[in-house]
Each structure stands twice: as C-alpha cells, then as structure tokens.
Amino acid sequence: MxxxxxxxxxxxxxxxxxxxxxxxxxxxxxxxxxxxxxxxxxxxxxxxxxxxxxxxxxxxxxxxxxxxxxxxxxxxxxxxxxxxxxxxxxxxxxxxxxxxxxxxxxxxxxxxxxxxxxxxxxxxxxxxxxxxxxxxxxxxxSRQVATTIEIAKGLMLVISIIAKCAFGDKKRRRNNDNHSNEEGS
Structure with missing residues (x-):
C-alpha cells in the first residue's frame, strides 16, 4: 500500500x-x-x-x-x-x-x-x-519571514491611515466648533 x-x-x-x-x-x-x-x-x-x-x-x-x-x-x-x-x-x-x-x-x-x-x-x-x-x-x-514582514508593514499602513482619518475628523470637528462659536459671538 x-x-x-x-x-x-x-x-x-x-x-x-x-x-x-x-x-x-x-x-x-x-x-x-x-x-x-x-x-x-x-x-x-x-x-x-x-x-x-x-x-x-x-x-x-x-x-x-x-x-x-x-x-x-x-x-x-x-x-x-x-x-x-x-x-x-x-x-x-x-x-x-x-x-x-x-x-x-x-x-x-x-x-x-x-x-x-x-x-x-x-x-x-x-x-x-x-x-x-x-x-x-x-x-x-526565509520566504515566510519576508512575507510576514510585508503583511505587518501593510497593516501598519492601514492602521496609520485609519488613525489619520479618525484624528483628522476630530480635529476638523473641533475647528468647525470653534469657528461656529466665533460666528455666534
């Protein structure tokens, strides 16, 4: 067999x-x-x-x-x-x-x-x-080490983009709120 x-x-x-x-x-x-x-x-x-x-x-x-x-x-x-x-x-x-x-x-x-x-x-x-x-x-x-490193780099990029979007929106909202308060005064 x-x-x-x-x-x-x-x-x-x-x-x-x-x-x-x-x-x-x-x-x-x-x-x-x-x-x-x-x-x-x-x-x-x-x-x-x-x-x-x-x-x-x-x-x-x-x-x-x-x-x-x-x-x-x-x-x-x-x-x-x-x-x-x-x-x-x-x-x-x-x-x-x-x-x-x-x-x-x-x-x-x-x-x-x-x-x-x-x-x-x-x-x-x-x-x-x-x-x-x-x-x-x-x-x-080691191909699998190289692949893992590339995946990690990609994940870091995605995380940084998400963080920029989240913090960017927060900063824009804060600036808009400040601008609105100035107009209302």
Missing amino acids: CDTLCLNAQNPGDLIEIQRGMYNHWALYVGNDEVIDFTSDNPGGISGVSASISGSVSASSTAEDNVSNSGMGTVRRQKLKDVVADDEWSVNNYLDGNIDVKPIRTILEKANEQVGERKKYSLNDYNCEHFVTKLRNGIAV
Missing part, C-alpha cells in the same frame, strides 16, 4: 516544506526516508508532541511549534514520516531557478556534519527555512 511518502518524488538534497497551519516547517531530504531539520529547543515541551501556533496539538518533533522568537535550536536527523506526522508536505526547491544549487554531495555532507549541533535559533533571523536554504543554495532565506 502506498502512503503519502511515495506520492512525492523526493531526492536527496531536496527541500521538504511541511504545512503546519499558520506556518510551514522545512527539512532537507537526505535519502532512506530521512530528513535533517533544525528545530528550536522547547524547554517545557514533551519530545514528539507540541502545540502549534493555532493552539492545536500535533504529533511532531518540529521546532517552531513552541513559537519562541529566539533561543537555541538543535539539528536533528529523523524519519520523514515522524517529522511530517499527519501534515501535508511537498518538495519545494523554490530558490533553484534564481540561485545555484550546491553539489548534492556537499549538501548532504554539510547537513550530516551538523546533526546533533545546538545553535542560535530565531524565527526572524535563523529558523528551519534559513537552515535548509543555506545548505542547498548557500544563502539563508
């Missing part, structure tokens, strides 16, 4: 994107149905079970689940099915069209050398997506 693992044609060195609801977790496929990923250390968490951003609980040993902005993280080698759990996933080598891919042997060697290492983890500056794009393409990139 074929499960979701055989529906995806993953090759060693491919980036695996796992949909976790409000965010995506990233891992590097290394062959033999295994991945290497970088996950934040959750000091209060139970290994293999963690809460996602949306508050639901999923069986996974991934990292962003603890939603800490920064701290320490660990590079782990695990079975793809254990990292994916019940979530949807796909191969997504999105930088390949714009940035050269490192030789597969180099990608796998560098990834395997880091297994077990603890390093600084930050949702904004160095998360699981930064980790795998650095391995594959030589540049640490």
Whole structure:
C-alpha cells in the first residue's frame, strides 16, 4: 500500500516544506526516508508532541511549534514520516531557478556534519527555512519571514491611515466648533 511518502518524488538534497497551519516547517531530504531539520529547543515541551501556533496539538518533533522568537535550536536527523506526522508536505526547491544549487554531495555532507549541533535559533533571523536554504543554495532565506514582514508593514499602513482619518475628523470637528462659536459671538 502506498502512503503519502511515495506520492512525492523526493531526492536527496531536496527541500521538504511541511504545512503546519499558520506556518510551514522545512527539512532537507537526505535519502532512506530521512530528513535533517533544525528545530528550536522547547524547554517545557514533551519530545514528539507540541502545540502549534493555532493552539492545536500535533504529533511532531518540529521546532517552531513552541513559537519562541529566539533561543537555541538543535539539528536533528529523523524519519520523514515522524517529522511530517499527519501534515501535508511537498518538495519545494523554490530558490533553484534564481540561485545555484550546491553539489548534492556537499549538501548532504554539510547537513550530516551538523546533526546533533545546538545553535542560535530565531524565527526572524535563523529558523528551519534559513537552515535548509543555506545548505542547498548557500544563502539563508526565509520566504515566510519576508512575507510576514510585508503583511505587518501593510497593516501598519492601514492602521496609520485609519488613525489619520479618525484624528483628522476630530480635529476638523473641533475647528468647525470653534469657528461656529466665533460666528455666534
């Protein structure tokens, strides 16, 4: 019987994107149905079970689940099915069209050398997506961080426009009231 693992044609060195609801977790496929990923250390968490951003609980040993902005993280080698759990996933080598891919042997060697290492983890500056794009393409990139920043900028603009309209109307009304009082005197 074929499960979701055989529906995806993953090759060693491919980036695996796992949909976790409000965010995506990233891992590097290394062959033999295994991945290497970088996950934040959750000091209060139970290994293999963690809460996602949306508050639901999923069986996974991934990292962003603890939603800490920064701290320490660990590079782990695990079975793809254990990292994916019940979530949807796909191969997504999105930088390949714009940035050269490192030789597969180099990608796998560098990834395997880091297994077990603890390093600084930050949702904004160095998360699981930064980790795998650095391995594959030589540049640490996180599209979801960039997207979140753009959304935040847009929201700030909308809020500032609403504030200007609200305070502008209040100021105009105050000026009109003062003008009316002057005419009535």
